[in-house]
Amino acid sequence: MTPPIGDIFSRLLDAYGPRGWWPLSGLRRLDPRSGGYHPGDFRLPASAKQRFEIGVGAILTQNTTWKQVEGCLDVLESAGLLVSDALLQAPVEVIESAIRPSGYFRVKARKLCGFSRFFQQWDPEPPPRPQLLSVWGIGEETADSILLYAYGRPFFVVDAYTRRLMARLTGEAAPGYAGLRKKITAPFLRLETARRVQVFNEFHALLVHLAKTHCRSRPLCRGCPLETVCMSAER
Ligand code: SF4
Incomplete structure (x- = not known):
């Protein structure tokens, strides 16, 4: 069973904060510590x-x-x-x-x-x-x-990290690109477009961050923000 997608988003945002994607090289050169990210902007x-x-x-x-x-x-x-x-x-x-x-x-x-x-x-x-x-x-x-x-259009990005994470979260093989995108975006369709774009922007970036910190190829479940709702958590 898939934990509520909106809950996953909230947990990740609470744990990691806004990610400020897409990183821009001009910002990175101005402030190398920023990496070009611009959280909340x-x-x-x-x-x-x-x-x-x-x-x-x-x-x-x-x-x-x-x-x-x-x-x-x-x-x-x-x-x-x-x-x-x-x-x-x-x-x-x-x-x-x-x-x-x-x-x-x-x-x-x-x-x-x-x-x-x-x-x-x-x-x-x-x-x-x-x-x-x-x-x-x-x-x-x-x-x-x-x-x-x-272009700020409401298209959620599905990548290999998303597929791996969703498979672990649900304990089932992830569907193909369109199926997974539909599943993840469904709870947000009622949002007005500008807000949906912000959510999709953050959500993809948060999933990438999760994949690099906890849900790596060999997962580090202890301390993962999704530990209590994940079917594959090592407890
Ligand atoms: S609990 Fe473990 S398997 Fe589940 S999302 Fe977190 S790191 Fe990945």
Whole structure:
């Protein structure tokens, strides 16, 4: 049985506080201790450059750690390539070299170019999800990350951490992407859109934090905020 989703969200928010996603490299450079996070400030991103950076980050973070992505974003920024025009005009070898630490750098360079063209067609309008999904290399998780964090659209992001956590919480195999998203978002559908976006923004970030602190590949259940409601808690 699934513990009430709203209760899970409240427990995580009480335990960890607002996470301030999506981290922005400009904020991180201004205040390295912030890591670029901006807890409680949902006005960001506030510019095309920041929206583009979120899209680039969402692609670069595929199959790698955020630490690696941060380094790549800094190299792109110092080369003046964190702008769609400049990225599209840059030789592909320059892009590949800048993003090499993120892994799969040739494939990701191609994805970044495709996304840059798409970004120029749509921004500042939020793109429709099907169109975004039609861009080569952008799957559901990446598309929803861009829609939620760059454009403030109410699309919850499901990732491997979410699937692992929900399977442990319920003691059952997690459904596919759409099924899990439906299950998690159902209790929040009555909220007005702006509030729903804030909840989805925080909830995904809180689940990632839980997965990195307690619900790791080898779970550390003692002290986990969900210990008393989790079917898999080691007691
Ligand atoms: S109690 Fe353990 S298995 Fe359950 S969510 Fe927490 S860390 Fe994961």
